[in-house]
Amino acid sequence: MYKTDTICAIASAMTNAGIGIIRVSGSDAIEKVDRIYKGKHKLTEVESHTVQYGHIVYDDKVIDEVMVLVLKSPRTYTTEDTVEIDCHGGTLVMQEILKAVIAQGVRPAEPGEFTKRAFLNGRIDLSQAESVMDVISSNSNLALHNSINQLQGIFSDQIKDMRSKIIYEIAYIESALDDPEHIDITGYGEELLPKIQEIIDQISHLLATADNGSMLKEGIKTTIIGKPNAGKSSLLNLLARKDRAIVTDIAGTTRDTLEEQISLNGISLRIIDTAGIRHTEDVVEKIGVKKAYDTMENADLILYVVDASRPLDENDIAIMEKIKDLKVIVLLNKTDLDPVVDADEIHKYLSQDILPFSAKNGQGLDYLEKMITDMFFTGQIMDSNEVFLTNARHIAALSDANESLKHVVESISMDMPEDFLSIDLMDAYESLGIIIGESVEEDLVNEIFAKFCTGK
Ligand code: GDP
Numbered sequence: 001m002y003k004t005d006t007i008c009a010i011a012s013a014m015t016n017a018g019i020g021i022i023r024v025s026g027s028d029a030i031e032k033v034d035r036i037y038k039g040k041h042k043l044t045e046v047e048s049h050t051v052q053y054g055h056i057v058y059d060d061k062v063i064d065e066v067m068v069l070v071l072k073s074p075r076t077y078t079t080e081d082t083v084e085i086d087c088h089g090g091t092l093v094m095q096e097i098l099k100a101v102i103a104q105g106v107r108p109a110e111p112g113e114f115t116k117r118a119f120l121n122g123r124i125d126l127s128q129a130e131s132v133m134d135v136i137s138s139n140s141n142l143a144l145h146n147s148i149n150q151l152q153g154i155f156s157d158q159i160k161d162m163r164s165k166i167i168y169e170i171a172y173i174e175s176a177l178d179d180p181e182h183i184d185i186t187g188y189g190e191e192l193l194p195k196i197q198e199i200i201d202q203i204s205h206l207l208a209t210a211d212n213g214s215m216l217k218e219g220i221k222t223t224i225i226g227k228p229n230a231g232k233s234s235l236l237n238l239l240a241r242k243d244r245a246i247v248t249d250i251a252g253t254t255r256d257t258l259e260e261q262i263s264l265n266g267i268s269l270r271i272i273d274t275a276g277i278r279h280t281e282d283v284v285e286k287i288g289v290k291k292a293y294d295t296m297e298n299a300d301l302i303l304y305v306v307d308a309s310r311p312l313d314e315n316d317i318a319i320m321e322k323i324k325d326l327k328v329i330v331l332l333n334k335t336d337l338d339p340v341v342d343a344d345e346i347h348k349y350l351s352q353d354i355l356p357f358s359a360k361n362g363q364g365l366d367y368l369e370k371m372i373t374d375m376f377f378t379g380q381i382m383d384s385n386e387v388f389l390t391n392a393r394h395i396a397a398l399s400d401a402n403e404s405l406k407h408v409v410e411s412i413s414m415d416m417p418e419d420f421l422s423i424d425l426m427d428a429y430e431s432l433g434i435i436i437g438e439s440v441e442e443d444l445v446n447e448i449f450a451k452f453c454t455g456k
Helices: 029-034 091-102 113-120 126-137 141-151 154-178 188-218 232-240 283-297 314-323 343-347 365-377 392-413 418-436 440-452
Strands: 007-010 017-025 037-039 050-058 061-071 082-089 220-225 258-264 267-273 301-307 328-333 353-356
Touching: 007 091, 007 113, 017 029, 017 091, 017 113, 029 082, 037 061, 050 091, 061 091, 082 091, 113 126, 126 141, 126 154, 126 418, 141 154, 154 188, 154 418, 188 392, 188 418, 220 232, 220 283, 220 365, 232 258, 232 267, 232 301, 232 328, 258 365, 267 365, 283 314, 301 314, 301 365, 328 343, 328 365, 343 353, 353 365, 392 418
Parallel strands: 220 267, 220 301, 301 328, 328 353
Antiparallel strands: 007 017, 017 082, 037 050, 050 061, 061 082, 258 267
């Protein structure tokens, strides 16, 4: 491990809270914090991974009563010597302590620098480092679960496994080309083909999760549709439990689309309320209707609100025609009034689930929420038992790797010389390496000589 300068930052939120944490990391972390710490023992003399009680004293002034965590390299977040000062969580007191630390010649950390050090010092790879940010910014339990999976290296392990298979083949080809007398490579392409195909399949599978991954972060795109006055805005308000959409009884109020992000049993839903769909000559309203149709086509789930207190009309028929093959839950709304439409009538047009509902008094809401959660967890909306790709950099690198591997397959089918295969395999290896941030040359050298030394 290289010697680094010592950095510091307030690691907790910059708001007044019960506890604040100032984190200090680097070769001189313990010694420098010790200069402003007064307690029973000197921090430089205590055991690693212990908590010390004392005070931060600077300029002969006691700034705060603190608990100090002393963590010696290498079993720390950054792998460097680290001190965490647990102080009172007022913004002023945290800043005063930080100032005192900086005054000892400690540099304020750049954003993400602690995690960057964890990566540079080899404790985590690049994709794990990225997932640290995802864990922090996750806005649903599921997104959090996915980020933690990535942080624990489930995704990196898959990448590493594919890379080690590829490097093995490269090493074999390179050794054979170097030493044709001892290694016969005839018919090697045929042998290689299924192995490469297997990796292509694995990458394709990962790439297929990318859509679901963005769903996780952004939420399942849920579009509310229906004719004007059916109760769409009321439904959005009910789901979001606040008055976001304007609810009125004048037809055509929601002229544009409104969006709301909600969390439903850990699943993130991005709900879009659309303009009421009806045949209209009004230019502005027409745009709204068109937008409603466009939004519908891109939705992962449609909530179709039917006003059960009015007979179905040509607007309902037009909507049903559009959605009959889509993922839809039909809400038979206003069942608190005397309903004139029932499920049987709708079933003449649609085969999807129909739920009696009242956006006014919330009847059916629990069941609707359960239906959506079930659809999700049974994989009807998306598959929940996967590591989802959410990072554009990973997606691009995996796509590149797949392209290169497809070239390998092509080259084999065209009976190209083995050094061609080796070049494309190397490209795939490098692309995958980009994900975990590994350098190529050193790995390759080590692999070749460790595994295929032919005794020269
Ligand atoms: P939108 O045009 O489809 O967005 O419909 P709104 O949500 O603005 O509702 C239109 C009118 O129907 C408003 O007066 C609502 O209060 C009323 N409304 C909505 N849902 C219900 C319901 O379930 N029962 C009753 N009785 N009225 C409802």
